[in-house]
Amino acid sequence: MLIEPLVTLLHLLIFVYWLGGDLGAFHSSTILTDSKCSAPQRATALRILMAVDMAPRTALILALPTGLTLAFVKGWLGAMPGVAVAATWAIGLVWLALAWGVHATHGKVALYKQADMVIRWSALLICAGMGLAGLAGLLTLPLFIAGKLLILAGAISLGLLIRVLLRPLMAPFAQMMASGATPETDAAIKGVLARSRPVVMLLWLLLLGAAFLGLATPT
Numbered sequence: 167m168l169i170e171p172l173v174t175l176l177h178l179l180i181f182v183y184w185l186g187g188d189l190g191a192f193h194s195s196t197i198l199t200d201s202k203c204s205a206p207q208r209a210t211a212l213r214i215l216m217a218v219d220m221a222p223r224t225a226l227i228l229a230l231p232t233g234l235t236l237a238f239v240k241g242w243l244g245a246m247p248g249v250a251v252a253a254t255w256a257i258g259l260v261w262l263a264l265a266w267g268v269h270a271t272h273g274k275v276a277l278y279k280q281a282d283m284v285i286r287w288s289a290l291l292i293c294a295g296m297g298l299a300g301l302a303g304l305l306t307l308p309l310f311i312a313g314k315l316l317i318l319a320g321a322i323s324l325g326l327l328i329r330v331l332l333r334p335l336m337a338p339f340a341q342m343m344a345s346g347a348t349p350e351t352d353a354a355i356k357g358v359l360a361r362s363r364p365v366v367m368l369l370w371l372l373l374l375g376a377a378f379l380g381l382a383t384p385t
Contacts, residue, residue, distance in 0.1 A: 173236045176232050177233055177235075180225045180232055181225070184221070184226065187219065187220075187222040188219075188366065188370065190221075191219045195215055198355055198359065205342050208339075216269070226318075226322065227258055227261050228258060229318055230254060230289065235255070237311055242307075242308055243307075244306050260285070264278050264282040265282055291319075294315070296315050297314075297319060300312030300315065308385045310379040310382065313375075313376075313379045321373070324369045327365055331361050331365065334354075335355065337354075338350075338358075342355070
């Protein structure tokens with residue numbers, strides 16, 4: 167049977183591209199604060215950052231359907247019907263299309279952004295609720311699956327927080343592109359990125375925790 171190793175590989179690739187993409191975006195962000203780089207060079211770095219960042223955004227969305235499929239194939243979810251797995255994939259693919267739509271339109275289509283946020287918050291609440299219910303014994307879930315659901319809810323929460331922290335970035339960046347870099351714009355950009363970086367690093371720790379649980383598989 168090739169289904170189990172293929173689904174396992176797919177779920178592992180989620181971790182690889184999520185963490186790897188985050189590291190690439192993190193490195194690109196350092197160029198935005200490099201006073202030795204010109205404004206056009208920093209603009210190129212920002213475009214690269216936004217493109218690379220779609221890898222972890224895609225991985226976050228596909229983490230639940232791939233993980234649920236793997237748990238279903240391995241029989242970790244008891245009598246969960248296959249239709250529930252199929253529904254999770256359907257919703258996940260719709261969410262993925264919305265996320266890429268937001269990226270392709272640079273967030274200018276309000277409907278895409280609103281629908282993305284509705285699904286994002288719903289996924290956060292569902293994962294947190296199921297994870298807590300699993301830990302409390304209200305749902306029959308292995309301990310590591312309950313833990314990974316809580317970690318995914320935490321990752322979604324941190325992603326939302328990072329968006330809020332990065333929101334003030336565009337104003338000084340646009341000013342820099344229009345009038346050139348100044349000590350004031352450099353300080354503003356550095357301040358925004360400095361506030362977001364600890365949250366990004368906390369997200370990395372959550373990903374490592376999820377990977378550990380997937381390897382240790384405590385029941």
